[in-house]
Amino acid sequence: MPRLLITGASGTLGRNVVRMAQRQGWDVCGTYHTAPPPLPGQWHRLDVGDRDAVLALVRLTQPAAIIHTAYMYRGAAMWATNADGAAFVALAAAEAGARLVHISSDAVFDGTSNPYTETARPSPITHYGAAKAAAETAVSAIAPQAAIVRTSLIISREPLDPQTRLVLDLATGRRAGHLFTDQYRCPIGADDLAEAALELAANDFAGVINVAGADALTRYDLGSLIAGAYQLDPAKLAGASVATLSTPAVVDVRLDSSLARSLLKTPLRGIRQWLGAEA
Numbered sequence: 001m002p003r004l005l006i007t008g009a010s011g012t013l014g015r016n017v018v019r020m021a022q023r024q025g026w027d028v029c030g031t032y033h034t035a036p037p038p039l040p041g042q043w044h045r046l047d048v049g050d051r052d053a054v055l056a057l058v059r060l061t062q063p064a065a066i067i068h069t070a071y072m073y074r075g076a077a078m079w080a081t082n083a084d085g086a087a088f089v090a091l092a093a094a095e096a097g098a099r100l101v102h103i104s105s106d107a108v109f110d111g112t113s114n115p116y117t118e119t120a121r122p123s124p125i126t127h128y129g130a131a132k133a134a135a136e137t138a139v140s141a142i143a144p145q146a147a148i149v150r151t152s153l154i155i156s157r158e159p160l161d162p163q164t165r166l167v168l169d170l171a172t173g174r175r176a177g178h179l180f181t182d183q184y185r186c187p188i189g190a191d192d193l194a195e196a197a198l199e200l201a202a203n204d205f206a207g208v209i210n211v212a213g214a215d216a217l218t219r220y221d222l223g224s225l226i227a228g229a230y231q232l233d234p235a236k237l238a239g240a241s242v243a244t245l246s247t248p249a250v251v252d253v254r255l256d257s258s259l260a261r262s263l264l265k266t267p268l269r270g271i272r273q274w275l276g277a278e279a
């Protein structure tokens with residue numbers, strides 16, 4: 001099988017892609033930033049914000065395809081990692097003639113024109129959303145044949161994603177806090193997203209494609225479903241409005257994934273079905 005390079009192989013989505021790619025027989029290698037994934041494989045430390053290091057690693061590993069998941073949500077290196085890093089990965093992919101699947105986010109939108117199809121132009125209102133939008137622009141300019149996957153909240157069992165960890169902590173009283181009752185997303189199971197990304201790595205779709213779950217629901221309702229799935233009491237969860245935040249936040253972003261549903265064999269389950277909350 002051809003070689004696949006996964007950036008951010010130690011992350012939530014990255015680890016799901018590693019496991020599924022290995023099951024499918026890809027020759028997998030991947031990158032981490034602070035610690036390698038606890039999985040068998042060839043792991044390389046990489047800062048995607050380091051142009052020379054990205055080019056050198058791709059020259060060394062010579063992948064047929066790259067799935068670029070590495071990112072940073074906040075911090076001083078956020079822009080260099082998300083925007084510059086995506087440009088460097090695209091540059092390296094173009095130089096190597098490697099297929100590129102770039103993972104983007106619903107955070108590129110302000111949430112005022114739901115639902116968003118692939119033709120929607122970015123309208124970010126956060127620094128993170130702006131960096132992910134800049135990444136999309138760089139990738140499409142440098143590697144126009146790349147697939148740019150816009151996705152939503154990623155829910156994962158192994159490793160647990162931050163949203164699930166938060167819900168488990170809130171429902172067991174390990175942590176105090178609330179979940180927003182008016183912030184809507186289309187969460188997706190990490191294994192469904194991983195499978196879709198691998199399918200895109202093996203085909204020649206070019207451009208933006210939405211890959212999100214079928215159910216649009218609030219963080220609070222998602223939390224209740226997650227609590228139920230882990231046999232915890234959803235009544236222990238407290239709700240609050242996004243209006244209580246002092247920083248800008250996208251309230252309601254729904255991705256229309258009908259193109260992916262018609263193009264891909266991978267079933268993009270709604271999160272209710274994924275969590276087993278639906279008969």
Ligand SMILES: NC(=O)c1ccc[n+]([C@@H]2O[C@H](COP(=O)([O-])OP(=O)(O)OC[C@H]3O[C@@H](n4cnc5c(N)ncnc54)[C@H](OP(=O)(O)O)[C@@H]3O)[C@@H](O)[C@H]2O)c1
Binds near residue numbers: 013081105106107
């Ligand atoms: N999480 C969500 O709900 C969500 C929603 C929409 C879109 N997305 C997109 O989905 C993708 C994957 O998200 P995720 O939740 O799986 O991420 P994650 O769990 O936070 O993992 C991030 C990965 O990036 C690596 N990384 C961080 N800084 C780096 C740097 N400077 N250079 C190289 N690697 C670096 C991390 O390495 P170490 O762990 O070794 O430090 C880790 O492997 C991202 O592109 C994100 O924008 C995520």
